[in-house]
Amino acid sequence: MKAQTLHIEKPSKELLEFFRKLRAEKEEHKAKLIAKKETYFPKSK
Amino acid sequence: MNLELEVPFETDEGYQYIVSFREFPPNQSNYKIPLIDISITLVSDNIETNSLKTLNKFIKIVLEYLEKNDVIIYYYCDTAPINIRQNRKENFSNQEFRFNLFLLMFNKMKDNTFYLQPVIISDDERGNHYTSLLSRTANIEKVQLVKSDLENFNK
Numbered sequence: 001m002k003a004q005t006l007h008i009e010k011p012s013k014e015l016l017e018f019f020r021k022l023r024a025e026k027e028e029h030k031a032k033l034i035a036k037k038e039t040y041f042p043k044s045k
Numbered sequence: 046m047n048l049e050l051e052v053p054f055e056t057d058e059g060y061q062y063i064v065s066f067r068e069f070p071p072n073q074s075n076y077k078i079p080l081i082d083i084s085i086t087l088v089s090d091n092i093e094t095n096s097l098k099t100l101n102k103f104i105k106i107v108l109e110y111l112e113k114n115d116v117i118i119y120y121y122c123d124t125a126p127i128n129i130r131q132n133r134k135e136n137f138s139n140q141e142f143r144f145n146l147f148l149l150m151f152n153k154m155k156d157n158t159f160y161l162q163p164v165i166i167s168d169d170e171r172g173n174h175y176t177s178l179l180s181r182t183a184n185i186e187k188v189q190l191v192k193s194d195l196e197n198f199n200k
Binding site: 007008010015018022026027030040 | 051053061065082086089123124125165167168171192198
């Protein structure tokens with residue numbers, strides 16, 4: 001079941017900063033996952 | 046209850062992914078339901094081209110998690126490069142492309158067990174933010190509460 005998209009076209013400065021921080025935090029988390037990829041996908045010898 | 050989970054999987058084309066679920070922010074309880082951040086991360090050194098089979102696999106992992114855990118999933122689409130057909134009429138950003146694909150695949154299921162609330166925040170300087178809130182349909186009011194908080198945060 002899908003709702004209508006909430007599109008905030010003119011976000012406040014606070015909301016923008018919140019989402020920019022989220023994006024930066026996601027990038028950090030992604031880097032951590034990539035760094036431990038060999039835990040899940042060991043290189044074959 | 047531990048809600049953290051990492052699911053590794055490799056596609057037929059050889060792309061390696063880790064799907065990660067974690068509480069975000071940790072230990073919050075404003076909504077009387079955990080908010081879970083999901084990251085679908087390509088960890089192999091290539092630029093992805095998603096097949097329908099791979100997209101269905103993503104959706105399956107997400108919905109299986111929701112079947113086992115009564116939570117709201119927060120999905121912030123990845124901004125990493127993705128191969129998009131060159132002759133497309135629409136000019137999507139990488140994140141917007143993923144967002145549209147995810148919505149399309151979700152809607153194709155025509156399943157009323159789950160509820161999806163798409164959210165777009167315009168950002169002229171750094172590129173728009175494409176996100177979705179996803180939960181069991183039984184939690185529709187709680188999802189609406191998160192949505193309302195976002196709208197109120199904007200005032």
